[in-house]
Amino acid sequence: MRALLDAVGLDDASDAVRLAVLVLASRTPSETGVVEIRTSELGRWLGLSASYTASDVVPGLRRSGVVSVETAEGEYGQHAGLKCKVLPLWAAQDVVGHPLNLAKKEYATLQRLLEAVMAPGWTHRDGRVTPAGLIGTRTGRGAATDRLALLLLVLEARETGQVRQCGGAVDTKRGRAAATVARLLGCTAAAGERVLERLEARDLVLRVRLQTGSGLANRSRLMVPAVAAAHGRTVINDVQEDRAEALKPEFSDPDVTAGPGEASEAATEVQVSGVPVTDKADVAEPDVAATLHTDHPHLVTPVVPPQLSCGFSGVGRGAGGHRPERACAREDQAANGEAAAARGGSPVAEDRPLRGEKPQEPPVEGRDGQRAAVAQAGARLEAVGWDKAQRQRRVDLPDDLRLRVALGPAAGLWARLSGWQQDQVEAATKAELKRLAGLLEQPGVAPRLLADRLTDRLAETGGEALVNKPYGWLIGRGLVQRKACTDRRCDDGLRLDTGTECGTCGNVLHIRRARRVKIAAQVGRELPGLSEGKRRRVLEERLREDMWLDAAQAERRRERAEAEVSRRRSVAEERRRELQAAELERQSAPCVECGLPESAGLCPPCTYRRRTDELVREAVDLVVAVRADLNAPDQVAALTERCEADTRALIAKMCRRAGHDGVLAAFTAPEVAERIRDKRRASAHRRLAASEEAEAEADAVYGTVLRSSRGAQAAEAAAEDARRRTAEYLLRQKVGQLQAARARAAAGRGPRPRP
Structure with a gap:
């Protein structure tokens, strides 16, 4: 390819x-x-x-x-x-x-x-569906x-579904995945990002950002789930393995550290544009912080000291002689009494705190945050049983890609939540994403919009470090839309759909300022002798009363609007039922010509027959208008009858020649009659173009154009066009005279059957 x-x-x-x-x-x-x-x-x-x-x-x-x-x-x-x-x-x-x-x-x-x-x-014809x-x-x-992008990504994907990403410097605003798609297609990074977003919206590709032990974003993955599924693998399991590998702490042995002249053995291959790309994406994204130190275990992960050959400082010593334990020994208590699994230091160390005091329990918010501290003086310290919420705590964000994008800016706050709190935040995030999708023209941008909201709210607070209660902050501030006006699309004075300033907020602010100035002037006129403090209190009271009146009026307007909408809907529904009844009655009406039932007033054969009669009349009028003396009614009537008979005979002959007879001839007759009419119109134009009137008009135009120094060829073309237009005018005039003559004859001699 x-x-x-x-x-x-x-x-x-x-x-x-x-x-x-x-x-x-x-x-x-x-x-x-x-x-x-x-x-x-x-x-x-x-x-x-x-x-x-x-x-x-x-x-x-x-x-x-x-x-x-x-x-x-x-x-x-x-x-x-x-x-x-x-x-x-x-x-x-x-x-x-x-x-x-x-x-x-x-x-x-x-x-x-x-x-x-x-x-x-x-x-398929046999009913099978591919x-x-x-x-x-x-x-x-x-x-x-x-389609082309997905095809190229499938070809670039390994058996695990992972796509080799391009190397080198990329646009930090777009990311390495968008740059990879752009280089595959030969387009800009912005166009590649739009293509990647459309593929993500259909769940055809996945962008997964791994995390280090410290919670910072590390390398990214571009996955094609269908390729992994075709090889019997699942993308989620592979991503979890990669995350575990990224979070796994590494201990370097001084004896096996690389020398100054040794180089990495990562295999490199040439991507589309000739830029080398590593076979394993071990380079961090340019727009994220690099890992500057060894990853540490996260939160309450059980610590098991590595078995090193050398006795380094800080390593737990073995049993015997009540030797000191590690500084953090037994401070991380496991759930349900599993103290042995979470116990620090040597497996044979005695069960007593190093400093002699009770371990302090970190406060936990929410319904399941309280713990019962049970300790007796001089007794053996037992691990306090954490409840169900603590046992269900998840360090990583949910697997749902939309939730990962939306909660990405608050990943640090997510890690500080208990299990029950994480469930509540996840449900609130899903509800907010669903609500935003209903407000936007492009529902797929709702996760990114919610992520931008969390970023702005964290910037207002001063960062995650200043959030003391992450659960309350997320539920009550981070995920909540703050409307500054009555517009449902307003969030902190910005439009959710366009990202621009909300015009309604500007109007509301202007109205409120004008109202405050007006009420302040009224208070000054009515109560001129008040002090500044009393005048301010009176002003605030008047403003509250005015606000309540406005709210009551708005509620009445809303009720009237809802009543009007309901009335219009009922009228529209009644009108729709009437139209349906009229249409049903029209469809069930019999044919007015042959009486065939359920023909909507005229059956198809009679419709074609009427059309044939109209075309025959037009063809007959063209012949009579050109050949007959319009001032002689008898000659006009005789020529009309003879020409009509000849035309109908010609139509029947051409239908028989085509092998059509009976009902089939009724469907073919309009086409034949239309061809006959067009030929007779062309013949009438040629006949009238050779008349004296047409020749005189052509000569006059020829002389005029020739005198204007435009040349003989232009004069000939203008004369021919004038001759044609004159013939068309004469034909319309003669047809009108023919119809007027027939009307006078019918008025003088009574009604006569029209051919």
Whole structure:
């Protein structure tokens, strides 16, 4: 695929054209090398409409020179059928060692890969249904780009689903994953990030950020879950293994440290743009802090001293002689009496605190935060039983990617919560994400919007270190929308959907200021002798009363608005029922011509018959208006009857010649009558164009244009156009005179059957 995409003609081609080359290559027969496919079917593989494929993709394939295209025109002149040959594949046949010299089984593998990724899905004649591929339902704008990106990511992924990411410096605002997608597609990092977000919204790729033992963000992972599933692996298990490896403390032995001249043995490969990329992403992201020291165990993780060969300072000593224990021995108590598992120091150390005092319990907020300290003087210290919430504490954020993005800025506060508090915060976050998704035009940006809110609230507080009660802060401040006005999309004076300043807040602030000035002036006029303190209290009381009045008026307006909406809905519903009843009555009406029931007033055969009669009348009027003396009513009537009979006979003859008879002839007759009418109109135009009036008008225009020094050729063209317009005018005039003559004859001699 890379050899096809690197072809010379595809340098400036669109993603739709590049993807079309890959689709045609996968469907190429190994024997002939010619792909026969309909334009609409190629568009389904690209996620585009048939018209866009015919007007943009097919010309792009021709301009590229990579694919030779022969088209078969459809009913309306469009490119309905295509015969395509991918020239690089054809030229590489029998070339030993060429990457495009594919065998038949390799063509089959290539086709199966594209079907698994982007097949549009089919319904077979026997009723079987072939489901669409991973991204087969993605259509419309940008569909070809997303499909091409997913295909390239699948090819770059290992068996674990992890995609090799590009190396070197990248845009810190976009991240290494977006830069990898951008280099695969050959676009900017911003465009790569948009493609990656669309793929993430469909759960086709995952961006996972690992953490160090200190809680800082370390390296990232770009995963394709479908690849891992195809190899019988799950992405979640692999990510958990990577996190455990990242959190695992490392102890370096002085005897085995690397020398100054030794280099890393990480294997490197060349990514798309030629930038070396490490096979294992062991380099931290440029926009995150680097790990400057050894990772320490997090929170109450049991500490088991490593068995080192040397007796370093601080290492717990063995039993015997009541030797001192480690400084942190027995201060971390395990749950449910599991003190032995959480006990620090040597396994044979005595059960007594080093300093002799009772271990201090950290306060825990919420429902399950209280602990019962049980200790007797001189008795053996027992581990206090932590409750269920403490046992369920999770250090990492939830596995749900949306929750990880939303709670990412508050990861430090999350680690300080108990199990029950984490469950409550997770439920509150899900509810807020659902509410934000209902307010936004793009629901997929709700996690990022909530993460920005938490970042701003932490900046107001001064950072996570200044948050004393993380649970109360998250529930009551961090995750709560603060509306400064009545607009539901307002949050701290900013619009949630646009990110700009809320206009309603500006109006409310202006109104409140004007109201305060007005009430202050009224208080000054009514009570001029008050002191400053009393005047301020009176002003605040007046402002509260005014606010209550406004709230009452707003409530009444809301009730009236709801009543009006309800009334309009009932009226619309009644109108809809009336229209449905009228439509049902119209559909059940019999045909007015033949009486056929359930024909909506006119059955199809009678409809075509009426249309045929109208076309016959128009064709007869064209002949009579040109040939008959319109001042002689008898001549007009005789010529009308004869011409009508000849026209109907001609229509019947042409229908029989086409093999149509009976009911089928009624459907064919309007087309035949329309052709006859058009031929007679053209004949009438030619006849009137040769009349004296048309010739005189043409001569006058010819002389005028010729005198304007525009040349003889321009004069001829202008004269011909004047002759044509004069003929059309004369024909309309004669048809009008014919209808007027028939009306006068009908008024003088009574009603006469109209032909």
